[in-house]
Amino acid sequence: MTILRELLKVEYPVIQAPMAGVQDSALTIAVSKAGGLGSLPCAMLTGDKILEEVARIRSATDRPFNLNFFCHTLPPEDPEKEAAWRQSLQPYYEELGLDLNDDAGGASRRPFDEQTADLVAELKPAVVSFHFGLPAPDLLAYIKSSGVKVLASATTVAEALWLEERGADAIIAQGLEAGGHRGHFLSGDLGLHMGTFALLPQIVSRVKIPVIAAGGIASAAGVEAARKLGAVAAQVGTAYLLCTETKTSAIHRAALQSEQASHTEITNVFSGRPARGIANRLIREQGPLSTRVPDFPNAAGALAPLRSEAEKCGKGDFSPLWAGQNTTGCEEIAAGEMTLKLAGAQQTS
Known part of the structure; x- marks a missing residue:
């Protein structure tokens, strides 16, 4: 001590x-x-x-x-990768009735x-x-x-x-x-x-x-x-x-x-950099580690409208539910x- x-x-x-x-x-x-x-x-x-x-x-x-x-280090802008990432998220935008060109900004x-x-x-x-x-x-x-x-x-x-x-x-x-x-x-x-x-x-x-x-x-x-x-x-x-x-x-x-907390994954789909969180829909369907994701921290912008809309409905499908492997405490x-x-x-x- x-x-x-x-x-x-x-x-x-x-x-x-x-x-x-x-x-x-x-x-x-x-x-x-x-x-x-x-x-x-x-x-x-x-x-x-x-x-x-x-x-x-x-x-x-x-x-x-x-x-x-x-x-x-902040990455250079990569419009092609950003467009490809948004394209991979398009079905979710359509499902939730959102415009793919919307951008709630994401957290910087x-x-x-x-x-x-x-x-x-x-x-x-x-x-x-x-x-x-x-x-x-x-x-x-x-x-x-x-x-x-x-x-x-x-x-x-x-x-x-x-x-x-x-x-x-x-x-x-x-x-x-x-x-x-x-x-x-x-x-x-x-x-x-x-x-x-x-x-x-x-x-x-x-x-x-x-x-x-x-x-x-x-x-x-x-x-x-x-x-x-x-x-x-x-x-x-x-x-x-x-x-x-x-x-x-x-x-x-x-x-x-919930029992959901017993399954965590290291994923890059929320921020562009590997992080551990509780497995949810986005991780299962896009990752957990995806080459389509823009470099950290640029992945969040395209996800922000999806996260916001899903959370209004009480769902964490597009939310980063950060947690370690031991939630017993x-x-x-x-x-x-x-x-x-x-x-x-x-x-x-």
């Missing part, structure tokens, strides 16, 4: 995974107040929105929190840039975490000079070594069981990815910096198992999805509490209580 407290200044070895689309600062606050490390996903937020959310966090607690960003995902680095340097959060690698060396040095600790996801030993060499303060070992987007960045070969408890000890044995386990951990026993294999903490996402402070939709909540309880359960701590009144 000494390493954990020096690194993250938290009481318990539990980090709430940043989950864009299903949370805002309310979840971050609840987890941090309980003694874990609350996280705020920022890749889909404007600078003004980040400022607003951080102000809310700091008005509610003085405990550490994490701001999470993506480090992807911004890579970390100079403007965002300035914002981080101004806000000085205790922790910043990155998915899909690290920012450019000058931007990383800039934010580290402001005193923040940097975490980054690795899906292979090679990625962990790369992150350590380039200045990460700790590595998140993301196992194949984890829900949401895969954090890989050196290779797109999913065959290289391992389960959490295979990946974790291999990374621990090869790097000198602290390692955090992620993927399939949904209980105090899981957190303890990760620590016995050398992790200083566990990053948990799926178990928080039903908590009262999340914004998980009714459709997503229902899926998590999901409970409709307060996030603070969930954090204490994961830490194996007793709740005090």
Whole structure:
């Protein structure tokens, strides 16, 4: 626990995974107040929105929190691939009575840039975490000079070594069981990815910096198992999805509490990049991994009208129902209580 407290200044070895689309600062606050490390996903937020959310966090607690960003490279426009993707979705548009040329916009995902680095340097959060690698060396040095600790996801030993060499303060070992987007960045070969408890000890044995386990951990026993294999903490996402402070939709909540949750797939059909979610109609009929999908993050625009219309009818056929392989820890309880359960701590009144 000494390493954990020096690194993250938290009481318990539990980090709430940043989950864009299903949370805002309310979840971050609840987890941090309980003694874990609350996280705020920022890749889909404007600078003004980040400022607003951080102000809310700091008005509610003085405990550490994490701001999470993506480090992807925006792809060039590819009208031919976009047209082919829309063509493959045409039957769904016709079924729902929609115009194929409609575009509800989809959620944008911004890579970390100079403007965002300035914002981080101004806000000085205790922790910043990155998915899909690290920012450019000058931007990383800039934010580290402001005193923040940097975490980054690795899906292979090679990625962990790369992150350590380039200045990460700790590595998140993301196992194949984890829900949401895969954090890989050196290779797109999913065959290289391992389960959490295979990946974790291999990374621990090869790097000198602290390692955090992620993927399939949904209980105090899981957190303890990760620590016995050398992790200083566990990053948990799926178990928080039903908590009262999340914004998980009714459709997503229902899926998590049904037999449907026992079947998750790694798919690229929602965003253009592999991510794990509960199998639904779009995954079954188009994927799970499709070569027709535009590169990340450009797949979402054409899906947005379909998702919106289906959800109006109470269906999640075109919705990304992100979840890891282990949904057994999901409970409709307060996030603070969930954090204490994961830490194996007793709740005090």
